[in-house]
Amino acid sequence: MNQRAAGRLDLDRLLELLEQAGMLDHSAAVDVQMKAGGRLRQLERQRERAGLSDVPVSPAELVASFRLPARGAGTVTEARIQQVIADAAGVPYVDIDPLKIDATLITGAVSQAYARRNAVLPLGHQDGRFLLAVDDPFAGDVVETMRARVQEPIEVVVALRADILRVLEEVFRFRASLKGAIAELGETGTDFGNLEQLVRLGANANLDGDDSHVVRAVDFLLRYALDQSASDLHIEPKRQHSVVRLRIDGLLHPVHQLPKVVHAAVTSRIKTLARMDIAEKRRPQDGRIKIAHREVEVELRISSMPTAFGEKLVIRFFDPGVLLQEVDALGFFADELESFRRVIRRPNGLVLVTGPTGSGKTTTLYSALRAIAGPTINVATIEDPIEMVVEDFNQTATNARLGLDFSTLLRTLLRQDPDVVMVGEIRDRETAQAAVQAALTGHLVLSTVHTNDAPGAVSRMVDLGAEPFLLSTTLLGVLAQRLLRRVCLSCREETTLSPELAAGLGLDPGEARSFVVWRGQGCPVCRGTGLKGRVGVFEWMVLDERLRKMVQEGADAVEIGRAAQRAGMRSLRESALKKLALGLTSAEEVIRVTAEGG
Ligand SMILES: [Zn+2]
Structure with a gap:
């Protein structure tokens, strides 16, 4: 690291600061010191592979890479380390807002190479001083160089190194293109x-x-x-x-x-x-x-x-990469996955997926179809529109101008000898009846309907005009789903539920106290939201004999739902709480998603 010169923060001094701040205990600090050499070489190799060999590994990055438990709660993240460093230097710690960046100022004040190597980012002018974000406020040589360059007193703030580097990358690649474009266009x-x-x-x-x-x-x-x-x-x-x-x-x-x-x-x-x-x-x-x-x-x-x-x-x-995933990557629990796989491999019957727009229904259907498709199975789809072309499927788009709607196309398609048919959506009587008919005549039919939960899909189909007896003999299962945003793995820390959140989740206070949850503090990886990526949460209702009988007898959704839960179906809320307990999502997300009528 070779940073003893010019007062730069080195590993020993950083560990001392973290100990003083009460974030690490002494034995953890000693452990880091012993393992530092090996880890540093590892991180440097990563840098080289990423084409960033000119950017040195900082002591903060090195310590954060161990993902040590912090004394108190959570882990020792780079963001928390930078806060300790800022406090020690007596300067503010800031989150860099990419929208408030002045590209002209940056490109005018530093070269890309210098800025990257030293992790400095000019932010603007404030009260007659030049505001400079750095990751190491003790690097006096850098501050001195910048003062000489801009001919102004420098006000230093501490930011996350990854933040600084990301903004530099954006500014020098993108904003410089824009600057060039303005120059070009300015002439015309x-x-x-x-x-x-x-x-x-x-x-x-x-x-x-x-x-x-x-x-x-x-x-x-x-x-x-x-x-x-x-x-x-x-x-x-x-x-x-x-x-x-x-x-x-x-x-x-x-x-x-x-x-x-x-x-x-x-x-x-x-x-x-x-x-x-x-x-x-x-x-x-x-x-x-x-x-x-x-x-x-x-x-x-x-x-x-x-x-x-x-x-x-x-x-x-x-x-x-987003639309087409392996079925086991969708977020099913092991028992649901096994059951879902078994059902979609049946030679005939109807499987419905339900949920609001943007709940991941298309991804689930594509993934299921891809799991089934093979040289001996003809998979055909009717979509509005075709969201992604998959070579293994025979895909047809509806076309209102030509009078090709779901039901017309479905009837035509059945003459094409399909084994599995995906119908984008059932939203009218003709399509509901044609889908049930297709399922009855030896095809596996997958489709979506608009309902809040799985039992609701049965009433919806009947309301649309599906004959209850035929529906009861063809319907294999209904999957209701939502997407939960995942807790960011780069900045998550353990926490406990506040009484408000516990109430929102419907947990009693005693239960809530022992409930460990994770929360993202917000970091550049998740753009400060604490959440990154999404995972499906499901209510998977498989129709057994008892449920079939109820469908045939015209039972309502509430009765069917109760019977399904007695038979082991997990409701959306139960599934979401289980995902919360596993640290996959946040309490706020569970409340947001399951309050939408699920
Ligand atoms: Zn994060």
């Missing part, structure tokens, strides 16, 4: 003839090899969204600028602002890639782009819409 002013020519030129060139700043900015945005596992990217024109937002795990996050002049160029570039008409800005349009990302082909669906301040684009990502 608002001459859209030239602008479109420029954008078209970029479209014909190899994406990676092209030098156009706009092309690089768009490429960066798309890859950035994929790296963040975003499901959608919004580019929204406002009065003064335009905002780029990503939907990650169901929530929108603002990530960038684009100057007005760049907005037009960026949207034109995306429309060109999607083979949309770039001259048409007043009519909504749709298009598609396919890009290779980490050796996987990802499909992007683009839609444009005129708004008061210009054209808004939404890009939806159909990432096979």
Whole structure:
């Protein structure tokens, strides 16, 4: 680490600080010291593999990598270490807000190489001082160098090293492209003839090899969204600028602002890639782009819409890594998984999946179909629209203009000798009856209906016009599902339930006290939310003899639900509580998801 010079914080001094702050006890600190050499070499090799060999491993990263239990509660995370360091130096600790970054200031004050090597990030001016985020406030040489560069007194704040590096990466790659684009576009002013020519030129060139700043900015945005596992990217024109937002795990996050002049160029570039008409800005349009990302082909669906301040684009990502998973990665408990697998391997019958929009139904259906598909089994789907093309399936999209709805297509499809049929959604009488009929005549039919829970799907089918007797002989199982956001593994710590949360979960105070839960404190990995990624939570109702009889006799959803629970069905809430107890999700998530009528 070679950082004894210029007062930089070294491992010994850091361990001392952590002991003084009461975060580590002495024996843990000694243990870290003994293992530090080996661990450092390991981390440095990781850096090299990530192409970051010019960024030294900091003592804080080294200590955090041991994931030691903190005295008191939780683990010794990098964020907590940085807070201790900030306190020791008597300077504030800050969370860096990527939207408040001044790219021009940064690129004007430091070179990328210097900033990366020393983990410094210029933040702006405050009360006549230059605000500088660093990961080591004791690095006097760095502060001195920066003072000389900017010719201003420096105010130091401490931030997370990963935060600083991420922002630097964004600024120097993306913002520099924008700066270049503005320079390019500035010469042409608002001459859209030239602008479109420029954008078209970029479209014909190899994406990676092209030098156009706009092309690089768009490429960066798309890859950035994929790296963040975003499901959608919004580019929204406002009065003064335009905002780029990503939907990650169901929530929108603002990530960038684009100057007005760049907005037009960026949207034109995306429309060109999607083979949309770039001259048409007043009519909504749709298009598609396919890009290779980490050796996987990802499909992007683009839609444009005129708004008061210009054209808004939404890009939806159909990432096979998200949409197509192994059935055992969906989040089933072992007993549910085994039972679900058994049911979807039956040669005929009806399996329904239910839940609100965005609850992961499509992923479950695709994953189930892929588990069944094989050289001897013909899997066919009718979808509205086809969300992802899977070669193993024969997929057909509904088309209202041609009069091809679910029921018409389903009847046609049955003449194509399918073994397994997936019908995107049952929402009318014709489709409900056709699906039951198909299941009755030797096909396995998978579909979705809109209900809050699994027993509700039975009443829904009957309301739609399915004959109770036929339904009772064909329906194999109903899966109700939701997606719970996972607790971030990088910053999670053990905690106990507050009385309010316990009440929200319906636990009595005694029960709640012994209930250990995990909570993410918020870190750059999870963008400060404490949650990252999602996991399915299920209510899996398998129809046994008794339930069949009840369906046939026209029992209502409440009665069926009670009988199913007596037969061992876990309700959505019970499943969610079990996931909470396993530390997979947060108490707030369980309440949010199971309060939505589940
Ligand atoms: Zn986190």
